[in-house]
Amino acid sequence: MVKGKFVRIVVLFITVYVAWVGTSAYLAHATNFAWATRDQKISRIQEIEEIAGLIVGGSNAVYSLSAERMSTLTSEPWFNASIINEGFTFENNLLFLDDIVNSIDATKVKTVILSSIRLVKSKKAVGMISRRGYGFDGGKLPPVWLPYDSIFGFINSEHNRIFPSFISRNGDLLHDEAEVCTTAGRPGNLQWATNDQIVSFIDSWLPAIHSRFPNAEVVITIPSRYLSNEPDPLKEEAYVNRLETHITTWIANHKEAANLSVSVTPEPNYFVDSILCNNSNHFNAFGRQLRTNALYAAMVNK
Structure with a gap:
């Protein structure tokens, strides 16, 4: 009798534990902005039959570029396939790109816009390529038999809000639904990438794009930012020439x-904080419209 009761308790404990491992994995994704962005974008692109243009890169493109607007301007279907912090590791970025490729006919993609803050904020490049074993949120991935968090840890967490649907059909961020914008935001500083950082950037991104989208032209944009002063045009021109070389x-x-x-397209910078969502690289819906229009104009006039 006692033995049977003990077995039932053990079975119940194992059942609850396994259930929590699965539940904690779901909650880790659903309550984290980076994970939820990745998951919702994969879900959205599976609803689209054909894509002519893609936007890839990091959070500056998540917040500040619009595939819907590019679709209107070009009269072709675009999708915003950028993710927060470029996946935090490039290993994650490649996995995400593979998910995109598996959802569409990648041979029909004609243009890929690559927008990365690594080109104008060089410290972002540090460790990006060498990291392993991290999730899209930057946290260490637990072994498959361990939960992401304890039940009590999740209950007591300040970040346990499950995100609603905040990614549009085109892969764009719906700023209001995500509730990620604040009034905070100070002008950023330009940090041109060094030659070694440029080489690392090119060595990682160009083969990743070309091998997956073999017929696509690549437009590498130097992202616009909210700055206090206009960059030195001669230094910017020299930087563009160095990148092109x-x-x-x-x-x-x-x-x-x-x-x-491959073409390099510098974008105009902005000097008013009314375009900001939460920092100098992340624009609100109004700023995103301005930036996307300006980028398209720069591409056409290149």
């Missing part, structure tokens, strides 16, 4: 990329 060298050294077309 590294790209040309990379293509010349990779025969498989001989047909790859």
